[in-house]
Amino acid sequence: xxxxxxxxxxxxxxxxxxxxxxxxxxxxxxxxxxxxxxxxxxxxxxxxxxxxxxxxxxxxxxxxxxxx
Numbered sequence: 001x002x003x004x005x006x007x008x009x010x011x012x013x014x015x016x017x018x019x020x021x022x023x024x025x026x027x028x029x030x031x032x033x034x035x036x037x038x039x040x041x042x043x044x045x046x047x048x049x050x051x052x053x054x055x056x057x058x059x060x061x062x063x064x065x066x067x068x
Contacts, residue, residue, distance in 0.1 A: 011062055012062055017056060017058060020038065046060035
């Protein structure tokens with residue numbers, strides 16, 4: 001695993017929501033790819049639109065990465 005790739009334990013300690021770039025890092029995809037999935041309503045995680053931006057719900061990210 002790359003040094004900048006967070007572990008599942010790291011992700012569990014994140015705040016309730018995180019930025020799309022941070023979530024993309026955890027998923028191992030580019031932020032542009034995750035933004036594209038969000039725009040198409042195909043993101044594998046729950047997303048909140050806030051003030052013209054999107055925030056990824058950390059619990060959803062953890063569930064996805066746990067395989068639950």
